[in-house]
Amino acid sequence: MKQLNDSELVSLFKTGSNEAFEEIVMRYQADVYSYLLSITKSAEISSDILQDSFIRAFKKLKDYNDENKLKNWLFTLSRNMTMDYYRKNNKYLIPLETQDEDEASVIDYLSDNTPQPIEMAISNGISESVKKALEELSGEERELIYLKDSMTFKEIAEMQNKPIGTLLSKFNRALAKLKKILSETEPEVYNEYVQ
Numbered sequence: 001m002k003q004l005n006d007s008e009l010v011s012l013f014k015t016g017s018n019e020a021f022e023e024i025v026m027r028y029q030a031d032v033y034s035y036l037l038s039i040t041k042s043a044e045i046s047s048d049i050l051q052d053s054f055i056r057a058f059k060k061l062k063d064y065n066d067e068n069k070l071k072n073w074l075f076t077l078s079r080n081m082t083m084d085y086y087r088k089n090n091k092y093l094i095p096l097e098t099q100d101e102d103e104a105s106v107i108d109y110l111s112d113n114t115p116q117p118i119e120m121a122i123s124n125g126i127s128e129s130v131k132k133a134l135e136e137l138s139g140e141e142r143e144l145i146y147l148k149d150s151m152t153f154k155e156i157a158e159m160q161n162k163p164i165g166t167l168l169s170k171f172n173r174a175l176a177k178l179k180k181i182l183s184e185t186e187p188e189v190y191n192e193y194v195q
Contacts, residue, residue, distance in 0.1 A: 006070040014062055021061065025054055028071060031150040032078050038146035039082055039139060049085055053078040071151065072159045079159075129186040136181050141174035 001009070001023040009027075012020035032053065036046035057077055064073065134142055147156050148171060157164040 010061065010064060010070060021058060024057075024061075024070070024074075028074050029054070031071075032074055035075060035143070035146050035150065036078055036082060038134075038142045039079075041135070045085070049078065049081050052085075053081045056081065069155070069158065072155050075147065075151065076159050129182065130178075133178055133181040133185065137174060137177060141170070141177065144171050145174055145178070 001019055004012070004020075004023070006024070006027075009020045009024050013024070029050065033046055033050050036049050036053075037043065040046050040049070053074070057074060060077075064070075066073065134145065137145070144156070144167065147159075151159070153164050153167055153171070156162075157167055160167070
């Protein structure tokens with residue numbers, strides 16, 4: 001099953017293969033959990049929402065028609081489940097979306113496709129210091145950085161129904177803020193991974 005792409009797994013699931021769904025869960029549960037954790041900051045809440053998200057996915061996957069965007073669909077589903085959880089429990093959640101900002105400052109980022117050192121440190125889980133610095137970002141900034149670890153900007157733009165330029169601009173600002181936090185609080189980490 002591991003060699004099958006998402007489209008083939010969805011097709012198999014629709015024919016009654018529970019093993020295909022198990023492979024989908026194995027393929028995406030770590031990414032979805034990391035994403036949920038970036039929003040909720042709670043392992044317990046994230047685990048609950050993760051489980052509920054995959055239960056909902058199991059129920060709705062038979063009606064799913066866009067097999068080439070399964071990962072986006074799962075992230076969107078889990079994001080919606082998170083919003084439902086907070087509404088249902090009357091808990092406060094920092095808004096994940098803010099008003100769209102100017103898209104002008106994205107050219108620099110687009111011209112350089114190589115990962116920046118700070119991005120590599122984040123995606124490789126290099127340091128507890130980076131995790132602490134991430135906690136100082138807004139919910140939207142943290143969400144975007146975690147999503148970028150698993151998805152392309154195009155996929156994130158489709159998921160959030162936002163212009164890719166806006167997301168790139170926000171991502172650049174979030175990384176700049178993260179670098180500033182690290183340079184002030186963890187200069188050794190900053191010097192090793194960022195400069």
